[in-house]
Structure formats: structure tokens, C-alpha cells
Amino acid sequence: MTVTTTEPAPVAPIPASSSTRLVDRVFKVRELAILLVLLVMLVLTQLGNSAFLSEQGIKDLLLNATILVLVATGQSLVVITRNVDLSVGSTLGISAFAAGTYLQGGGQPVVAVVLAVLLGVGFGLLNGLLVSLGQVPALVVTLGTLYIIRGIDSIWVGSRQITAADLPDGFVDFGSGGISAVPWLALIALALLVATAYYLKHFGSGRELYALGSNPEAARLAGIPVRRRILLAYTFCGALAGLAGALYLARFGNVDSGTGTGYELTVVSAVVVGGVVFTGGSGTVYGAALGALLLTSVNSVLPALGVSSVWVLAINGFLLILAIAVDRIVALRVASALKKRNARHG
Amino acid sequence: MTHRSAKDPAPVLALRGVSKSFGAVRALRDVSLELFPGEVHALAGENGAGKSTLIKTLAGVHRPDAGQVLLDGEPALFHGPADARDAGIAVIYQEPTLFPDLSIAENIFMGRQPRRALGRIDHRATRNATAALMHRLGVELDPDRPARGLSIADQQIVEIAKALSFDARVLIMDEPTAALTGSEVARLFGVVRALREQGAAVLFISHRLEEIFRICERVTTLRDGALIASEPLAGMTEEDLVRRMVGRDLDELYPKQDVEAGEVALSVRRLTREGVFTDVSFEVRCGEIVGMAGLVGAGRTEVARAVFGIDRWDAGEVEVAGQALVNGAPSTAMAAGLALVPEDRRAQGLVMGMSIERNIGLTGLRATRRAGLMDRGAERSRSLDWAVRLQVKYARIADAVSTLSGGNQQKVVLAKWLATGPAVLIVDEPTRGIDVGTKAEVHRLLSALAADGVAVLMISSDLPEILGMADRVLVMHEGRLTAEISRSDATEETVMAAATGRAAA
Numbered sequence: 001m002t003v004t005t006t007e008p009a010p011v012a013p014i015p016a017s018s019s020t021r022l023v024d025r026v027f028k029v030r031e032l033a034i035l036l037v038l039l040v041m042l043v044l045t046q047l048g049n050s051a052f053l054s055e056q057g058i059k060d061l062l063l064n065a066t067i068l069v070l071v072a073t074g075q076s077l078v079v080i081t082r083n084v085d086l087s088v089g090s091t092l093g094i095s096a097f098a099a100g101t102y103l104q105g106g107g108q109p110v111v112a113v114v115l116a117v118l119l120g121v122g123f124g125l126l127n128g129l130l131v132s133l134g135q136v137p138a139l140v141v142t143l144g145t146l147y148i149i150r151g152i153d154s155i156w157v158g159s160r161q162i163t164a165a166d167l168p169d170g171f172v173d174f175g176s177g178g179i180s181a182v183p184w185l186a187l188i189a190l191a192l193l194v195a196t197a198y199y200l201k202h203f204g205s206g207r208e209l210y211a212l213g214s215n216p217e218a219a220r221l222a223g224i225p226v227r228r229r230i231l232l233a234y235t236f237c238g239a240l241a242g243l244a245g246a247l248y249l250a251r252f253g254n255v256d257s258g259t260g261t262g263y264e265l266t267v268v269s270a271v272v273v274g275g276v277v278f279t280g281g282s283g284t285v286y287g288a289a290l291g292a293l294l295l296t297s298v299n300s301v302l303p304a305l306g307v308s309s310v311w312v313l314a315i316n317g318f319l320l321i322l323a324i325a326v327d328r329i330v331a332l333r334v335a336s337a338l339k340k341r342n343a344r345h346g
Numbered sequence: 347m348t349h350r351s352a353k354d355p356a357p358v359l360a361l362r363g364v365s366k367s368f369g370a371v372r373a374l375r376d377v378s379l380e381l382f383p384g385e386v387h388a389l390a391g392e393n394g395a396g397k398s399t400l401i402k403t404l405a406g407v408h409r410p411d412a413g414q415v416l417l418d419g420e421p422a423l424f425h426g427p428a429d430a431r432d433a434g435i436a437v438i439y440q441e442p443t444l445f446p447d448l449s450i451a452e453n454i455f456m457g458r459q460p461r462r463a464l465g466r467i468d469h470r471a472t473r474n475a476t477a478a479l480m481h482r483l484g485v486e487l488d489p490d491r492p493a494r495g496l497s498i499a500d501q502q503i504v505e506i507a508k509a510l511s512f513d514a515r516v517l518i519m520d521e522p523t524a525a526l527t528g529s530e531v532a533r534l535f536g537v538v539r540a541l542r543e544q545g546a547a548v549l550f551i552s553h554r555l556e557e558i559f560r561i562c563e564r565v566t567t568l569r570d571g572a573l574i575a576s577e578p579l580a581g582m583t584e585e586d587l588v589r590r591m592v593g594r595d596l597d598e599l600y601p602k603q604d605v606e607a608g609e610v611a612l613s614v615r616r617l618t619r620e621g622v623f624t625d626v627s628f629e630v631r632c633g634e635i636v637g638m639a640g641l642v643g644a645g646r647t648e649v650a651r652a653v654f655g656i657d658r659w660d661a662g663e664v665e666v667a668g669q670a671l672v673n674g675a676p677s678t679a680m681a682a683g684l685a686l687v688p689e690d691r692r693a694q695g696l697v698m699g700m701s702i703e704r705n706i707g708l709t710g711l712r713a714t715r716r717a718g719l720m721d722r723g724a725e726r727s728r729s730l731d732w733a734v735r736l737q738v739k740y741a742r743i744a745d746a747v748s749t750l751s752g753g754n755q756q757k758v759v760l761a762k763w764l765a766t767g768p769a770v771l772i773v774d775e776p777t778r779g780i781d782v783g784t785k786a787e788v789h790r791l792l793s794a795l796a797a798d799g800v801a802v803l804m805i806s807s808d809l810p811e812i813l814g815m816a817d818r819v820l821v822m823h824e825g826r827l828t829a830e831i832s833r834s835d836a837t838e839e840t841v842m843a844a845a846t847g848r849a850a851a
Contacts, residue, residue: 202466204459211445211456218443221407222456223428281447335495336621 030275033326034290038297045301052304055181061293061300062186063176063251067092067244068292069189071263072270073196074240076288077233079271080200082213082280083138085127085234088241089263090149095119095245096255097153100162103249109171116246117239123149124238128231146264157257164253175250185247189289192240197285209233213280269316270295273323294319356419358383358547359404359435359516364413366399373399375572376413381516381547386538388558388579389551390591391568397551398440400568401518404549405437406430428457436509440520442501446494451476453493454508479507484533498643499526506537517541518549523557526641528846535561553809554842555584569593588810602789602815603797608632609667611801612684612770614653617662622648623825626662630770630801635792637816637836638805640845644822646805647689650772654686655679666770680709683769687759687776689805691752695759698748702740703729705747706762732761736791753784760791771795774805789815809838823847 046053071088078085095116102112123145130141164172178184200206212219212226219226249255274291276283298315302308357380366374374396381387391397402408404415406424414421417433424430430437444453451472452459460471476489485503487496493504502522509517517538523531538548538561550562558565559579566576567590574590612630617623623645630636638646652659658674665671666682688694696705706729707714714724730743736757740750747758756776763771773792777785792815796802806812812819819836821829821844829844 202469204457204461204465204467207448207452207459207467208457210448211452214445214447215443218445219456221405221427221437221439221443223426223431224457225428281445 030327030330031284031287031290034274034287034294034323038290038294041294041297041301045304049304049306052301057300057304058181059178059183061297062181063183064299065293065296066183066185066189067248067251068266068270068296069193069289070240070244070247071267072274072288072292073189073193073285074237075267075271076274076276076283076285077196077200077209078138078237079268079276079278080209080213080280080283081230081233082216083131083230083233084142084268084278085124085237085241086139086142086264086268087123087127087145087149088237088267089260090146090153091120091123091238091241091260092245092248092263093255093258093260094123094149094153094156095242096249096259097157097162097245097257099246100167100249100255103168103171104162104166109168109174112171112249113243113246116249117242120238120240120242120245121235122238124235124241125231127238128234131234132227132230150261154257159257161256162249162254167249167253171250172253175247175253185251188247192243193285193289196236200285205229205232210281214282266295266316267292269320273319275323275327277327291323357381357416358418360416360419361400361403361410362414362416364400364403364410364415366403366408366411373571374403374410377568377571377573378413379566379573379576381549383515383545383547384542385564386542386548386550386562388562388565389549389568390558390565390587391574392591395568395591396571397568398520399571401437401439401520401549401551404430404516404518405435431512434512434515435518436512436514436516437518438502438505438509438520438522442498442505444493444496444501444504447492449490449492450487450496450504451489453504454479454511458512475511476507479510482510483507483537499530502526502530502534506534510537510541513544514541514546516547516549520551521553522550523552523554526846531557531846553807555587556838558587559584567591602635602817603793605633605797605817607634607817608799611667612653612803613665613668614649615663615665617649617652617664618660619648619652619657620660622657623652623822626822626827628820628827628830630803632769632799632801633796634817635796635802635804635815637812637819638803638822639807639809639812639819639841640822642807644845645825646822647774649822650686650774650803650805653679654684654772656686680766683767685709685763685766685768685771687763687771687773689774689778691755691759695762696747696755699746701744702733702738702747702750702758703743705729705758706732706765709762709766728765729761732765733758736761736764737787751780751784753780753787756780756784756788760788764795768800770801770803772803772805775807776804777806777808777811785811809841812836812841813838821845 042053051057071092075085075088098119099112099116102115103109127142127145130136130145131138134141174184176183178186200209208219208224208229211222212224212229216226248259270292271288272278272291273294274283274287274289276288295316299309299312302311359381361377361379364374364377365372377396377400379400389397389400399408403410406427406429409424415424416422422433445456448456454476455472460468460475462468473489480487480489483503483506487500487503493501496504506522522534526534538550542548550558552558562579564577565579565587567574567587569591609632610629611632615627617626626649628636640646648657651657653664655671655674655676655678663670666679666684669682671682672678692698703726707725710725710728711720714721714728726743733740733743738754738757738761740754747755750758776792777788780788792802792804804815813836816836817833819831819841820827821831821841823845824847828847831840831844
């Protein structure tokens with residue numbers, strides 16, 4: 001018998017803390033990295049154009065980001081469950097017009113906002129039901145609802161338009177007002193962002209969204225109500241898209257049947273740039289919000305530096321691919337580090 | 347939670363006359379089973395005997411077509427895994443079911459986290475409880491570490507901690523030791539005994555018969571979905587148990603012909619893929635069947651994949667009939683006469699929605715081409731020829747392979763590769779999940795191929811299959827080749843000792 005080397009497995013204690021720190025750091029760095037890129041970009045622009053970060057300049061930056069931050073927050077929840085909602089642009093458009101029509105007829109601003117949110121909830125529920133019951137990929141389902149909602153919007157709105165003149169003055173003022181450099185709209189978005197982040201971290205159903213995105217089969221075996229959670233994520237996403245519609249109306253005062261067209265792609269970009277992984281289970285809404293802030297800031301930075309805004313789209317695309325490439329490289333590095341550690345500890 | 351005393355004769359969980367079918371396959375036929383508190387009960391049976399279906403029925407994943415699940419003597423209706431869990435039934439599946447992105451602590455307490463005011467999760471309590479569980483299990487795993495990248499053994503530990511965390515009254519373990527080393531198995535058994543002392547009922551599944559005898563008091567044997575016997579283990583021998591599982595003596599199951607080994611057909615030297623396997627060297631000669639044993643995750647499949655060129659290797663070399671293979675190029679491996687029948691036939695071996703004819707034809711896309719276009723007639727006759735030779739049972743050759751039984755699907759995969767006329771055939775788990783009859787046919791086929799001079803490398807976790815079929819046994823443990831054992835010296839003990847990293851006697 002030729003038995004070659006057989007050594008007993010060394011049962012060494014695992015240097016657990018060091019590797020955890022490594023992994024921890026990588027995940028925190030993900031959000032820090034975006035923040036850093038953002039700050040560097042803003043500082044460089046400020047150096048090139050000292051009028052850039054004036055009170056009005058900061059206010060514009062925040063106002064531009066607000067609506068995208070809101071929709072990206074909702075989208076994050078859906079992406080965390082390993083799904084996607086492409087209908088958010090259409091939902092935003094139709095909610096904005098519904099709120100505008102109501103206000104045009106002399107309605108209450110608060111009721112108008114509630115109306116927009118409820119409309120969003122309705123479309124969110126529709127998406128959620130189709131995805132969770134239909135067993136059809138979310139990409140296809142929500143592409144379908146994207147067109148359906150836009151179609152309804154076009155039939156209903158036709159060539160009509162709502163302008164700021166049709167809206168109550170208070171509503172329009174609210175859309176552009178604020179405390180010095182901080183707009184009201186940004187405060188609303190920030191409050192919702194913080195609440196959502198807190199919910200995701202500290203409530204069971206929030207953690208379950210991560211769990212079912214991380215491993216759907218294991219989630220089912222762990223007794224997580226998978227369909228209800230997916231429904232929840234879509235409903236929340238729809239509600240925020242509806243709210244974003246109302247805020248869009250307040251900010252721009254101008255809505256027609258094309259409002260929000262193509263917006264879903266900007267939202268998905270912001271979420272992915274912000275480190276919410278498309279395959280589910282990982283990422284934070286803070287990251288998504290930073291991603292949104294970064295993408296919208298590019299819009300303001302280029303004109304301030306005297307660069308033509310035709311570059312905006314290309315730069316956004318570059319940031320998106322850079323973000324995905326960095327994520328992929330980091331994931332491979334972490335995986336091989338963990339694997340080697342396991343091989344050693346055997 | 348209060349536990350019944352260990353002397354209480356009432357079964358805590360039972361199956362009465364349960365049947366379950368999936369399509370035309372009858373997975374369970376009128377099976378009854380009783381689990382008593384304070385007793386470790388073994389469930390024995392070959393692959394495909396219905397063990398997994400039985401477990402999933404107890405766990406609330408499957409609902410029986412006929413018969414009942416009884417909890418404390420009362421009929422229980424589990425609408426899902428959560429119902430079974432709430433009834434105190436913990437299941438540790440063969441494949442760990444963890445959330446890779448979440449921390450170990452979250453994995454253990456998902457859905458049942460300790461709460462603070464307003465229903466918020468008490469993260470600190472969760473972490474402390476996890477640390478306490480790890481201490482109780484005698485392992486050092488950081489509760490905050492994500493589950494991604496844990497070794498199989500550590501993943502198993504997390505699963506066990508999960509079961510411990512809710513003081514399960516019934517613990518069901520599906521081959522929990524398959525990937526564990528000797529000391530880890532001993533630690534696991536310590537935990538199982540402690541649970542038994544506390545009055546829990548344990549259902550234990552293992553292919554290692556000596557473990558069944560070491561820790562269990564009763565054994566229920568299944569064969570082809572039917573109950574064979576449910577009896578105390580005291581007084582039984584391993585041979586008795588095997589006879590109940592297999593239904594015949596082992597010798598006739600493994601019809602290996604003696605063949606004089608010829609030239610070296612496959613030579614693997616110092617093959618290394620970093621972090622996966624290290625310094626693997628072996629040879630397979632014409633006419634030889636070389637078995638490759640080891641635990642799940644030991645790196646056997648990975649070696650086969652690298653040899654065939656699916657994954658790249660970092661160091662070493664592979665030769666087929668003296669000709670060096672290119673790293674990471676399956677097409678040159680195929681041209682050199684290498685064929686690989688993968689372990690997962692549904693995901694890797696077959697295109698499930700495509701016909702039998704087309705599936706077999708996939709390896710002949712070059713051979714059956716005329717002027718750049720497929721010759722459908724040649725493809726069909728080639729496929730028919732091999733389907734008939736391997737006695738694949740089908741209605742029409744144009745039927746999708748998804749309509750075939752597991753055994754016949756495996757024959758299609760074999761046909762697909764044998765049609766290339768390989769000099770070296772690597773088969774990975776060739777009989778996993780197929781019925782006993784087809785299994786014997788596959789064995790006869792492999793034996794006949796070897797007799798015709800084909801070099802066969804057979805990876806298998808089925809120890810009797812390795813012992814019955816192989817001329818030589820290679821054993822891998824944690825990415826290394828730990829032993830090479832001749833047919834005459836190969837026994838369950840010598841192979842398992844090498845596979846679990848215990849020093850061989």
C-alpha cells in the first residue's frame with residue numbers, strides 16, 4: 001500500500017478579526033470612495049470657478065440631486081432584492097401631471113402630494129404583484145409597465161401642458177425655497193433617506209430584503225415571506241417615484257406627457273454607481289444617494305468649467321463602468337483573500 | 347420551551363403512510379417513520395432512495411400527496427418551512443443555505459432576531475447570542491464576518507448554530523459530516539449527544555455507515571422510495587444494513603472486469619490552481635479505471651475541470667498520450683481524445699430543452715458538417731447509433747431530454763461523449779441520483795470501455811462504487827492528493843482515513 005503524505009489537519013485558531021476588518025473596510029470604502037470623488041470634483045471646480053460654490057450654487061446642486069436621490073432610494077430597495085423597477089420614470093411623469101391637474105382645479109397642495117404618492121403606490125403594487133406572482137424577470141415586467149404607464153399618460157395628457165402659472169404660488173415657492181442654501185425639497189429627501197436607511201438596518205423586514213436578494217432559495221427555506229417582501233419593495237419604490245413626481249412639479253412647474261422619459265436609466269445608474277450590487281443582497285441607500293449626487297453634480301460642474309454639456313452623458317457612462325469595474329476587482333480580491341485564508345486554516 | 351422526558355414513549359414527530367410523486371417519479375411510497383425524544387434515528391438508503399424527499403416533507407417544504415405528518419400525535423399541516431420551524435423542527439441540508447452577503451450572526455437569526463423597543467433588531471444581543479453559540483460549539487468564528495468565503499465546514503457550523511439557536515425539539519441532519527474532518531465530526535457528535543440529553547429527537551443521514559453505528563439507536567431504511575425496515579441498530583452489522591439498502595449483495599453490483607493496464611494515457615504532473623488544489627500528480631493507463639475519492643469540496647471536480655481545460659491551472663502540466671495539453675483550452679483537450687462527463691448533468695452536461703438527438707450531436711458539430719453546414723442525416727444516425735448502444739429508454743429521439751428519467755439523462759451525457767471516441771474518459775459522480783438498475787448498467791458500460799482500452803478516471807463520493815469499480819484509488823483531502831491505494835488495499839477505512847485527513851494506520 002502506497003499511502004503518501006497524510007498530515008492531521010492543523011486546528012489553528014482563526015485570525016477572524018483581521019479578515020473581518022479587511023472585508024468591513026472594503027464595504028465602507030465603497031461609499032467613502034464616491035464621497036471622495038465627489039468632493040475632489042467639487043473642490044477642483046471651485047478652484048477653477050470661484051462662483052461655483054456660492055449659496056445659490058450649492059442650492060442648485062442640492063435641488064438638482066433631490067429628485068434623483070428620492071427615486072434612487074426607492075430603486076435601491078428593489079435592486080437589493082435582486083430585482084429592478086424600470087417604470088419609475090413613467091410613474092414620476094404621470095404622478096406629476098395628476099398632481100398638477102388637481103392643483104390647476106384649485107386643489108390643496110398637501111392633498112396633491114398625497115395623490116401623487118398614492119398613484120405611485122398603485123403602480124408599485126402592480127409591478128410587485130406581476131414580479132412576485134408571475135415568476136417573470138423583473139426587467140421584462142417593468143419594461144412592460146414602463147410603456148403601459150407612459151401610454152396611459154400620453155392618452156390622458158395629449159398635448160396639454162401644465163406651467164407654473166397654473167399652480168398656486170405657495171406650491172411653486174415651496175419648490176424653490178429653503179433655509180439659506182438648503183432647499184425644502186432636499187430636507188424632505190434627506191429625512192426619507194435617513195428613515196429608509198434606519199429601517200433597512202434595524203428592522204427585521206428590512207434585513208429580509210437583503211437576505212432574499214442574497215440567496216432567494218435560502219430565504220424561502222428560512223421562512224421569509226418572499227413574495228410579500230418583494231411586493232413591499234416595489235410599493236415603496238412606487239411611492240417614492242410618485243412623491244418625486246409631486247416634487248418635480250413643485251421644482252420645475254412644468255409638466256407634459258413626456259416628463260420623466262428615460263429617467264429610469266439615470267436612476268439605475270445612480271444606484272449602481274452608489275454601490276448597490278445589481279445581483280442583489282448588498283449595498284446601502286446612502287451609497288445610492290451619493291451616486292445620485294455625483295451624477296447630477298457632473299451636470300453642474302461642466303458648465304461651471306466652461307465645458308460643453310454634451311460631455312455629460314459620456315462622463316456619466318464612464319462613471320458607471322468605472323464603478324462596476326471597481327466593484328468587480330474588489331470582489332475578486334476579497335474572494336481570493338478569503339479563500340487563501342481558508343486554505344491555510346484548513 | 348419544555349422538553350419531554352427521554353423516557354416518554356410518544357413520538358414527537360412522525361410520518362404515517364406518506365406518498366409523494368414528482369411527475370411520473372414516485373419519490374416516496376407509503377412510508378412511515380417515528381422520531382422519539384431523546385433518540386438519534388438514522389435514515390439509510392442509496393442515492394435516490396427518497397431520503398431527501400422525506401426530509402423535505404418533515405420540514406414543510408413538500409406536502410405529501412397521501413398520508414400525514416404527525417406532530418405530538420396530532421396531524422400537522424405545514425404550509426411552508428416557517429411552520430415547521432415554529433413547531434421546533436430544525437433542518438440542516440446537505441447544501442448549506444446561507445446568505446453570502448450577510449454576517450454570520452444575521453444568518454443564524456434571520457427572521458427571528460432579538461428585538462428592542464418598537465420592533466427594532468437588537469444587533470448587540472444578536473451578536474452576543476451568536477458568540478455564545480460559537481463558544482458552545484467550540485469554534486472561533488467572528489459573528490460579524492460575512493458568510494461569503496466560509497469553508498464548507500464552517501458553513502455547516504453556522505447551520506448547526508442556527509438549529510441550536512432555537513432549541514429545536516427535532517433536529518434533522520442531511521449528511522452533515524460529508525465535508526467535515528475527523529475532529530469536526532467528533533465536535534458535531536458532541537453537540538448531537540448534548541441535544542439528545544436535553545430530549546431532542548434527531549434524524550441523522552450519513553453515507554458513512556460507521557457513523558450511523560457510532561451515534562444512532564434506531565435505523566429506518568428506504569429503497570426506491572419504499573420503507574424496507576425500521577429497527578434498533580443494536581445487534582445489526584454493517585453488512586445487514588447494506589443488504590437492506592441495496593437489496594442484493596454488493597459483488598454483483600460492480601461488475602469490474604480485470605484488464606491488463608496498458609500505456610499511460612493521461613499524465614498529470616504537479617498540477618496546482620492557487621487556493622483550490624495543490625501539487626496534484628497522477629497517471630491513468632489504458633484499460634484502467636482509477637477512482638478518485640474524497641469529501642465534497644476536496645477539489646476533485648476542480649482538478650477534473652482544470653485537466654479538461656475549463657479552468658486554468660497556475661502550475662504543472664497535463665499530457666494525453668504523451669502530448670501536452672494547452673492550459674485552459676477544452677477544444678484542444680477534446681481533440682487530444684479527452685472527454686469529461688460533468689457532475690451536474692442538468693446544468694453542465696445537457697441542454698435540457700433540446701432533443702436527445704441534438705444533445706448527443708453537440709460533440710459532433712465538426713464531424714457531421716458538410717461544406718460548413720450541419721448534415722442533419724449524419725447527426726441523426728450518429729445520435730441514434732449511440733442512444734441504441736447505451737440502451738437509452740425514450741419514446742422518440744426528437745424528444746427533449748428533460749422528459750427522460752435521471753438515469754437515462756446520464757446515459758445521454760455518456761453517449762454524447764462516447765460518440766467522440768475518447769482515449770481518456772473522466773466521469774464525475776457518474777451514478778449520482780440514478781436508480782440502482784441504471785447504476786449497474788453504467789458500471790457495466792465503464793467496465794466494458796476499460797476493457798476496450800479506454801483510460802477511465804472516475805470521481806465518486808459513493809464509496810462502495812469506488813471500492814467495487816476502481817483498479818486504483820486516489821484520495822484527495824483539502825486540495826491535495828493524500829493517498830494512492832491499490833485495489834487490494836482499498837477498504838472503507840483506508841479511503842475514509844485519507845479523505846478526512848486522518849493519518850492512515
